[in-house]
Amino acid sequence: MVTVNGLVIRERTAKENDKYLTILTDTLGLIEVSAKGVKKANSKNASVAQMFCYAKYCLSEGKSGYILNCAEPIRIFYQIRLDITAFALASYFCELLLYVCAKEQPNKEALRLILNTLHFLSDGKRDMKMLKAIFELRLMSEIGLVPNLIGCCKCYKYTDHQMQFDLGEGRIYCEDCCGSKDLRNCEVVDGALLHSLRFIALSDMSKIFNFTLNNDHLIQLSNITERYVEIQLDKHFKTLDFYKSLI
Ligand SMILES: [Zn+2]
Structure with a gap:
């Protein structure tokens, strides 16, 4: 037993x-x-x-x-069953967990992350785009795929007007260091986005749900973390398509 x-x-x-x-x-x-x-x-x-x-x-x-x-x-997170969009998003989170968590290998932080995310999804007080971005990026961090967001990977510059986040390499480049770089897997991040990405990936789990961003930035953030997951895992999730068909 x-x-x-x-x-x-x-x-x-x-x-x-x-x-x-x-x-x-x-x-x-x-x-x-x-x-x-x-x-x-x-x-x-x-x-x-x-x-x-x-x-x-x-x-x-x-x-x-x-x-x-x-x-x-x-x-029981009963509220999530009453809202089809919340249900679809929670189903996507579960499909991600099924894909990345190993059988019979404990990952307490991944469990804590999904419980906290479902809590906020259930009470409806956080934007779903924000919850999606937090869950995606933090889960990648918890399984060892944390991007290096400390500074430009070439010159170590901490901030710039804009930086390029290479989602395949998992690192950032300042404007001066981009040069002739292939930008297909890159997303432009301004100061506010970079701050949010750092906050989600690197803060203590108890703090990561406590930040604010305007709606345009939330849309960009959610797009960046989604692409980061897809590129890092080389996998497309059907439950994500279903969620996106509802919003
Ligand atoms: Zn640089």
């Missing part, structure tokens, strides 16, 4: 009343859990066997993986 705190980031139907859950846990990383009978109306585990449920799960280890015994809900 093993007890973990975890968030359901994927659910799939198994036999008639059963589900397979993928849970991002605090101590075991990503795990697959067989949840029997949870689709029955009277199942005691129905509410904890669904997407975005964060709970303390009591599992037993069967021959072919973990089996759900019982669970105590901690946060």
Whole structure:
């Protein structure tokens, strides 16, 4: 028997009343859990066997993986299910986690990041573009793909009127050092954008949701972090297309 705190980031139907859950846990990383009978109306585990449920799960280890015994809900993030755009964005976050988190290798900061992001998505007090940008860039940082944003990678200049952020190289160039550089994978960042990127990538997790940017900058920021994820992972996410079809 093993007890973990975890968030359901994927659910799939198994036999008639059963589900397979993928849970991002605090101590075991990503795990697959067989949840029997949870689709029955009277199942005691129905509410904890669904997407975005964060709970303390009591599992037993069967021959072919973990089996759900019982669970105590901690946060169900019910509000996210009531808003199709929030649901789509949260589904994209989960698809990203599924892609980058390793099975049975704990990443407590990734779990903390998704829980904090879902909290703000749920209460509706942060712009979704901002939450998307924070989640994308910080997740990359937490899995070891943090860009070098300290200064120009050639001359170490800290700020400039504009700088080029090379999303493939994960580093920045000042105007003087761009020269004849190929700019296809680059995005122009001004002072405010660079400050926000640094803040998200490098601040303590408890602070990263506390900054403000105007709407035009938020659109640019969200575009930059999205491209950074796609280029760094060389992967396109279908759930992202769905989210973007709604906004
Ligand atoms: Zn430079």
